[in-house]
Amino acid sequence: MGQQRAMRRFAAWHIWLGWPVGLPILMWTLTGLVMVIKPMEEVRGNHLRKDVAESAIPSDTNISVSLPSDSTDPVRSVTTQVERGETVTRITHMDGTSERFRPDGTKMSPLSEVEARMIVDENIVGGDKIVSSKRFAADEPPSDFRRPVPVWQIGLQDGTHVYVGTQTGAIEAVRTRWWRTFGFMWGLHIMDLETREDTSHPTLILFASLSVIGSLLGCVLLFRRRKGRVRVAA
Structure with a gap:
């Protein structure tokens, strides 16, 4: 009972x-x-990244890059590589910011819109079908990027957003339409639609x-x- x-x-x-x-x-x-x-690889847009062969640095290249004597930013790494036919040395600081220099030590200006478009065209499948471009500051990242990095947002015809760092000159992220759907569903899943984190x-x-x-x-x-x-x- x-x-x-x-x-x-x-x-x-x-x-x-x-x-x-x-x-x-x-x-x-x-x-x-x-x-x-x-698959997660497709959600992240990795299937849209082209396998672009890296170019070797010319043997006769003389690299002379040094930090300003009054610089107080700790350095995390220094790399040199060929980007779009030009030898570029990138100094990355501990806070994530970076600077680009030519072999003679001349500091390069932030990536231009034209350069960002060229990078997308060369490295992304469908990158030749650009419909929009917009620059975002580090303190105002777009909702589908959410990283404190200054970037160019290059919009493609299929709805994909490609983010190219204005300081790094590299593709920081690829956000497809499905990625945005995935992000919304993830926010619902963890009951946090504001930050989704x-x-x-x-x-x-x-x-x-x-x-x-x-x-x-x-x-x-x-x-x-x-x-x-x-x-x-x-």
Whole structure:
């Protein structure tokens, strides 16, 4: 008798919990399904990046690059490579900013719109079909980039956004239309549409805990015994 009473109580709890956790569970299942439809490499746009062969630095190149004597920014790395036929030395600082220099030590200006378009054309499939370009400062990154890096946003005909760093001269990110759909679904999945980064906040933990409890109650109720109804012949 006590067991039946407990089972009835569990059934009542299970029904009441179904109201607050039913919608989140459906949302988690739906968003999870959408996010696994396509491979992550395709979501990130890696399939649009061309395999461009690197050029060797000419053997007769004399590189003379040095930091200003009054510079106080710690240096993380110094690299030299050929970019669009020109030898470029890039000094990257610990804060993520970088500077580009020619072999004679002349500092190069930030990447121009024309240069950004050329980089996209050379390195991205469909990069010759550009429909828009816009420059963003480090403190005002676009919603589908979300990194404090100054960039050029190059929009392609298929809706892809290619971000080229104005300081680095490199493709920082490729954002396809599917990536933006993925980002929205991820925000719903973790219940954080604002930053889409907080995976440990009270609302998410609360609904996840309630869902676990509801699932456990459902598992317990699988063993509930039901008395068969006796049919009385007329």
